[in-house]
Amino acid sequence: MSVTTEPSAARDHAPVGKPNPLFKNLSAKLASIPMIITALVVFVGGTTWTVVYSFTNSKLLPRANFVGLDQYERLWSTRRWMVSIENLAIYGICSMILTLIIGFTLAALLDRKIRFENTFRTIFLYPFALSFIVTGLTWQWILNPDFGLQNVVRNWGWESFAFNPLNDPNTVIFGILIAGIWQGSGLIMCIMLAGLRGIDEDIWKAARVDGIGTVKTYLRIILPMMRPVIITSLVLIASGIIKLYDLVVAQTNGGPGIASEVPAKYVINYMFRAQNLGQGFAASTMMLVSVIIILIPWAYLEFGGRKRG
Amino acid sequence: MYLKRIMAALAVSAALPMAASHATDLEVTHWWTSGGEAAAVSELAKAFDASGDKWVDGAIAGGGGTARPVIISRILGGDPMGATQLNHGRQAEELIEAGLLTDLTEIAEKEGWKDIVNPPSLLESCTLDGRIYCAPINIHSWQWIWLSNAAYEQAGVPVPTNWEEFVAAAPNLKEAGIVPLAMGKQGWQQNGAFGVMVVAIAGVDAWKKVNVEKDAETARGPEYAKVFEAAVKAREFAADSNVQDWNQATNMVITGKAGGQIMGDWAQGEFQVAGKVAGKDYTCLPGLGNNQILDTAGDAFYFPKVDNAETTEAQMRLASLLISKEVQVAFNLKKGSLPIRGDVDLSAANDCMQKGLKILADGGIMPSGDQNLTPDTTTQIEDLMAEFWSGDMSAADAQSRYAEIIESAE
Numbered sequence: 001m002s003v004t005t006e007p008s009a010a011r012d013h014a015p016v017g018k019p020n021p022l023f024k025n026l027s028a029k030l031a032s033i034p035m036i037i038t039a040l041v042v043f044v045g046g047t048t049w050t051v052v053y054s055f056t057n058s059k060l061l062p063r064a065n066f067v068g069l070d071q072y073e074r075l076w077s078t079r080r081w082m083v084s085i086e087n088l089a090i091y092g093i094c095s096m097i098l099t100l101i102i103g104f105t106l107a108a109l110l111d112r113k114i115r116f117e118n119t120f121r122t123i124f125l126y127p128f129a130l131s132f133i134v135t136g137l138t139w140q141w142i143l144n145p146d147f148g149l150q151n152v153v154r155n156w157g158w159e160s161f162a163f164n165p166l167n168d169p170n171t172v173i174f175g176i177l178i179a180g181i182w183q184g185s186g187l188i189m190c191i192m193l194a195g196l197r198g199i200d201e202d203i204w205k206a207a208r209v210d211g212i213g214t215v216k217t218y219l220r221i222i223l224p225m226m227r228p229v230i231i232t233s234l235v236l237i238a239s240g241i242i243k244l245y246d247l248v249v250a251q252t253n254g255g256p257g258i259a260s261e262v263p264a265k266y267v268i269n270y271m272f273r274a275q276n277l278g279q280g281f282a283a284s285t286m287m288l289v290s291v292i293i294i295l296i297p298w299a300y301l302e303f304g305g306r307k308r309g
Numbered sequence: 310m311y312l313k314r315i316m317a318a319l320a321v322s323a324a325l326p327m328a329a330s331h332a333t334d335l336e337v338t339h340w341w342t343s344g345g346e347a348a349a350v351s352e353l354a355k356a357f358d359a360s361g362d363k364w365v366d367g368a369i370a371g372g373g374g375t376a377r378p379v380i381i382s383r384i385l386g387g388d389p390m391g392a393t394q395l396n397h398g399r400q401a402e403e404l405i406e407a408g409l410l411t412d413l414t415e416i417a418e419k420e421g422w423k424d425i426v427n428p429p430s431l432l433e434s435c436t437l438d439g440r441i442y443c444a445p446i447n448i449h450s451w452q453w454i455w456l457s458n459a460a461y462e463q464a465g466v467p468v469p470t471n472w473e474e475f476v477a478a479a480p481n482l483k484e485a486g487i488v489p490l491a492m493g494k495q496g497w498q499q500n501g502a503f504g505v506m507v508v509a510i511a512g513v514d515a516w517k518k519v520n521v522e523k524d525a526e527t528a529r530g531p532e533y534a535k536v537f538e539a540a541v542k543a544r545e546f547a548a549d550s551n552v553q554d555w556n557q558a559t560n561m562v563i564t565g566k567a568g569g570q571i572m573g574d575w576a577q578g579e580f581q582v583a584g585k586v587a588g589k590d591y592t593c594l595p596g597l598g599n600n601q602i603l604d605t606a607g608d609a610f611y612f613p614k615v616d617n618a619e620t621t622e623a624q625m626r627l628a629s630l631l632i633s634k635e636v637q638v639a640f641n642l643k644k645g646s647l648p649i650r651g652d653v654d655l656s657a658a659n660d661c662m663q664k665g666l667k668i669l670a671d672g673g674i675m676p677s678g679d680q681n682l683t684p685d686t687t688t689q690i691e692d693l694m695a696e697f698w699s700g701d702m703s704a705a706d707a708q709s710r711y712a713e714i715i716e717s718a719e
Contacts (some may be wrong), residue, residue: 059685060381061403079691079692079696080696128601169699169700229362253553254695256494256700257695257699257700258692258699259699259700269688270688271684272377272381272382273374273378274684275682275683276684276685
């Protein structure tokens, strides 16, 4: 028996009045209780606890000895934190734009009913099946000047070829970006492809009748119709950006120097290696705040706007 | 028939360990994973197994920076190991305050550790409020530079005997295609080497002022300025050294690809494993040849509190075993470190260890960074050093930022 028929069945037995809305879809509500509790205790509870303790001078163990904004003052005057934020911004913006463009382009190309589509899809999606650690190590080797790409090209005869992003503090974040995009664009391609397949054939026919070119059809008609798919992709990419950690650890471990540090790594290092929980909590609170700053305007536009309209 | 016999044999072999009077499995975590270190730790395991208990090895790869969080989170998370290596000093301070480590005072008093352990500062680092919480196992000093005789021969210059000669010989090495200074690209190595240069160039008094008294004025002063300028030079020497781990850098010296490496005496274990002879294949200069003084950092074993009385007893047995003469000799010869007691016979020790022993006997000792700075301060300095050594930060900038960290240190 499907859940939707339950209310009418309940009404047959109920002696009087409307059924209590609280007991509507009771089984579904019961089933989601564990997740609701988890969300409340682990996410909301844990987050609150972290924020509260970020105002203390906890070292190895959490201690409720409040010191006001000291941890935040120190955080924002730490060069490594500033480098981390800058790196995350560069990585985030580039990865957001490039992953979407590459994902959509690949999907559109695959959508042209080419031969061996399955094979290509598998090849493009395959990197996503690898963990960030494996991705990071693989690209560390590929980008290593002595063994990787640079060496291969030089052996082909182009002696002066230089491509060594990981050992230059100015370019190292782009070396990481390459690995991140390689890993992530396959999944976005698949989601986009599913979205493209969901577009009605008649739209294409109508566009053809009106004499609109293929590229223009994609950009002007299909893309706006894929709004939900694009939003799903954006959320997936954004969450991947904020939690960027293992890729950096595997590929450069923050080096050379501190040139490829990221906020999540700062948090982990200060909480555990430096045994300074307060500083780590302050850093993770700042990460949360930055997520909220991005999320609130978006949520307002997405949900608030609809209600008005 | 056969099956029965096998079963019987199995039963006997299973019963055998039980038959020993006190057989307890003790998991011991440590981060000794390089060749020389692994050889040394197997000496400990052998001795502990021979005494009837069982050493369950819990090596954590990746060095102290990786291993310490794992160890501490296991202790905090209620899954304590039987015993664990840590560098004594301030790393375990809060664990002791939280009552998570076993008090060893009783056995220490019974065996008279106070009279045995030399220098006494080692045991003092294990002591909090008059109670002893760790068993020191060795003395490691940072103040060494390891030089490859072959590299200098190839470059046609005599092996340096102090830092100034090392600096002077560096261009010759470069010409011969040899990296003058091998340096792993990790903050703790760069910070360690820097600390060694402070002691050798600015002197131990300036070092103490900054690290013990946290005097930022000295850190801003002219003595430290000299050190930062020397570090800029060292950074140039190490520009072509593209390795990460310390033992890879040591390997560059062993194979003659690099002239020298500033590294603690644990590097000696690597030379030993490679079959190199001190004085012939490689040269070691304590205090960079400039002053005869060693810090007395080291490793110690801590014993997390457990509910099981049998395990606690086994912990005590291990603690007393670690201090014993035989284990001290066997372990430290393999590890290349110095023993924590002066009354053992180390005539089997090589040239470099003898040098170290002599300095120790003469009292040329100083406290170590770990014993004075919190991990928090050390991490900040390591971050600074990582940035300094990998980029083109000027000596003056680095010095002022270093002084700021010292100013805010606890």
